[in-house]
């Protein structure tokens with residue numbers, strides 16, 4: 379397969395580019411990938427620096443420019459991370475967050491971006507840190523117990539359901555204590 | 562230093578072991594991106610904050626051991642010469658990005674070089690764990706254990722909704738990049754790989770050639786990795802990747818078999834010609850060397866070439882990179898000088914087999 383940019387060298391990088399919701403296959407040689415900004419150098423050849431910049435041009439506000447809501451005023455003044463000082467504009471230019479709190483600061487704008495980068499996903503479903511996340515582990519466990527309880531009730535297995543309910547109560551207490559302790 | 566000694570230092574100890582399916586899968590890697598909760602990411606942090614991260618690793622982990630990962634050594638980028646950094650890049654222990662840094666960044670590398678942490682790269686911490694051959698699940702298990710060990714002392718930047726918070730939105734969630742390096746000469750020879758690559762990318766995975774100075778998949782070595790890090794668990798991602806790799810392995814084996822069945826003589830001719838070039842050339846460019854090495858490795862795997870160790874592709878692919886050549890010569894070399902040294906180094910290495 380030849381490179382779609384120069385039609386000279388064989389294509390070495392292959393990926394799906396998503397621009398404004400349209401998927402296109404991209405096949406380029408390494409030279410053109412660098413030249414045309416498909417790739418910022420780094421460990422991952424496909425690191426998506428410039429692809430992202432394209433994504434950020436997405437306008438989340440459903441309103442026209444004339445209807446100036448308070449939200450839009452904020453965006454005119456520029457969203458800014460209170461911790462590291464990075465503005466949303468910086469973020470769209472660089473394609474990188476400045477600190478962990480940027481995620482909170484730009485929270486409203488992130489779902490569309492994550493959806494595009496991660497095939498429609500916006501919520502983490504993987505590992506939780508053992509120590510700082512112990513509470514989360516229990517919350518997740520609780521969630522699973524509640525689903526189980528529901529199923530048991532539907533199956534009219536009330537004896538088992540009662541046991542599960544006791545476990546839920548116990549867990550709820552633990553989670554509650556921990557949350558109080560945090561403050 | 563003798564060539565034998567040099568090779569034994571150049572090839573990471575873990576890479577000398579055989580792994581499952583190692584006739585096709587050279588190595589499996591898990592990379593996890595992690596950050597400190599309270600410190601700005603390296604892209605924006607000031608020197609003193611990055612220095613704090615470095616000091617922390619120096620104090621807490623220098624010469625420490627965890628399980629099989631013994632005697633972790635902190636290597637500061639500012640202490641290394643450019644050639645030394647290049648060698649670490651060619652061994653895949655650090656990224657080119659980290660090598661460009663002269664400031665507050667480092668690598669923490671275990672004695673076996675199976676684990677290497679990049680510190681203050683794009684994220685504060687990038688854990689890399691390698692295993693020989695095709696064993697992604699084991700690599701993930703081990704990477705998780707190492708991650709848990711670090712987490713005993715580090716408050717990671719983590720959010721219930723978004724997962725592990727990383728500097729780049731392409732890594733958020735699991736922060737994981739799982740990958741394998743595959744030698745798939747038969748799929749390349751029969752042009753099948755070009756048709757498979759777009760299909761692979763449909764699945765949220767990326768296949769790309771590596772080791773090219775220019776643009777090709779030099780030596781028919783491809784890296785397959787996941788692209789998506791958010792919304793799926795690490796185990797699910799690894800499972801998806803595994804099933805694609807498994808299919809590629811099966812197709813590669815089939816393609817090898819049909820090459821032998823249908824064009825056996827031509828294949829044998831190609832393999833022995835390449836072997837002849839490696840044995841006798843006086844000047845060889847990296848591109849030609851990579852092609853010939855791929856042919857020779859295929860020849861070993863298929864039994865055409867006997868009494869040559871199958872680690873030769875791994876060894877010589879690494880050794881004939883510019884950084885290693887210059888480290889061997891102990892000086893900077895022009896491209897012409899490199900081509901000459903590359904040829905003589907390959908000849909010497911093949912002589913060791915006799």
Ligand SMILES: [Zn+2]
Nearest residue numbers: 381384407410
């Ligand atoms: Zn091109």
Ligand SMILES: [Zn+2]
Nearest residue numbers: 459462477480
């Ligand atoms: Zn911030």
